[in-house]
Amino acid sequence: MNAPIHPIEQLHVALPDLDWVTETSRIARLSQDFSWFSPVLKRQLSGKTADAVVRPRSEDEIKRLVALCARLRIPITIRGSGTGNYGQAVPLQGGVVLDMSGYNQFLWARNGAARAQAGIRLVELEKETRTACNMELRCMPSTFRSATLGGLFGGGFGGIGSINHGPLAARGNVLGIKAITFEEEPQVVELRGPDALLMHHMWGTNGLVLEVELALAPAQAWQEHWWCSRRSTTRSTSAMPWRWRPASPSARSACWPRPSPAT
Numbered sequence: 506m507n508a509p510i511h512p513i514e515q516l517h518v519a520l521p522d523l524d525w526v527t528e529t530s531r532i533a534r535l536s537q538d539f540s541w542f543s544p545v546l547k548r549q550l551s552g553k554t555a556d557a558v559v560r561p562r563s564e565d566e567i568k569r570l571v572a573l574c575a576r577l578r579i580p581i582t583i584r585g586s587g588t589g590n591y592g593q594a595v596p597l598q599g600g601v602v603l604d605m606s607g608y609n610q611f612l613w614a615r616n617g618a619a620r621a622q623a624g625i626r627l628v629e630l631e632k633e634t635r636t637a638c639n640m641e642l643r644c645m646p647s648t649f650r651s652a653t654l655g656g657l658f659g660g661g662f663g664g665i666g667s668i669n670h671g672p673l674a675a676r677g678n679v680l681g682i683k684a685i686t687f688e689e690e691p692q693v694v695e696l697r698g699p700d701a702l703l704m705h706h707m708w709g710t711n712g713l714v715l716e717v718e719l720a721l722a723p724a725q726a727w728q729e730h731w732w733c734s735r736r737s738t739t740r741s742t743s744a745m746p747w748r749w750r751p752a753s754p755s756a757r758s759a760c761w762p763r764p765s766p767a768t
């Protein structure tokens with residue numbers, strides 16, 4: 506008698522058309538985020554690795570993957586760009602890392618708002634809004650060049666621009682989201698206004714965010730500068746990006762250090 510095949514193999518067999526990452530080293534890398542900033546988390550999370558990583562490109566692919574994972578009881582960990590620094594994108598019990606970077610279409614920008622798929626990088630989203638209507642995102646984490654829209658919504662707080670507009674969760678910043686539930690028969694829901702925030706800062710634990718609609722602000726001519734210092738305690742050089750609007754120094758927003766590669 507043949508041995509029963511592992512649930513992960515069942516996934517591969519049932520969904521061969523999906524974009525699977527198969528190299529062990531890439532699976533290990535995509536199973537980590539910036540939690541290594543913390544010596545405690547680094548110790549606790551080292552070696553936590555997914556059994557598989559998949560990079561869906563369409564809602565249909567996400568739906569089929571989520572449904573089968575629910576049926577086979579395979580844990581799913583959602584990943585944007587993995588710049589979160591508390592281990593929110595690290596799979597604690599194997600399973601599948603669902604890498605959202607391929608689900609990244611800009612949808613529209615008009616009337617002071619924009620909508621895009623969750624895997625779009627914030628820097629790309631802002632390029633689109635500037636081109637479409639000369640508007641910018643209201644708040645940006647200092648990781649905006651690599652971080653995704655879904656990652657900011659699922660695990661972020663705010664950033665550059667928050668002095669003027671508050672954190673992402675402040676009223677009127679998030680206008681709506683489209684999300685999918687983790688069930689054998691997944692439901693796709695649209696949540697508007699305050700209801701959208703039910704999935705904000707939930708780290709993908711109560712569903713997967715497919716699209717986010719944000720309010721915008723008039724575009725400013727920001728200047729970006731790098732500030733480097735040698736810290737006496739660590740003897741390391743730290744580089745901090747600053748982005749500010751020269752016309753109004755009172756609106757300056759400081760931000761955190763930009764991440765360097767995890768390895």
Ligand SMILES: Cc1cc2nc3c(=O)[nH]c(=O)nc-3n(C[C@H](O)[C@H](O)[C@H](O)COP(=O)(O)OP(=O)(O)OC[C@H]3O[C@@H](n4cnc5c(N)ncnc54)[C@H](O)[C@@H]3O)c2cc1C
Pocket residue numbers: 538539582583584585586587588589590593594605623624645646647648651652653654655656657658659660661662663664665707708709710712713714715760761762763764
């Ligand atoms: C040096 C440094 C500076 C930072 N500065 C800031 C800052 O200024 N402001 C700030 O708010 N944060 C900051 N962060 C934290 C982090 O960069 C941001 O929160 C960023 O927006 C996360 O985006 P990401 O795409 O990397 O998400 P990830 O790290 O991949 O994911 C973050 C969380 O969201 C979940 N998630 C991702 N996509 C989805 C989705 N589609 N649906 C549901 N859940 C999802 C993940 O499972 C995870 O729990 C910083 C981090 C570092 C390392």
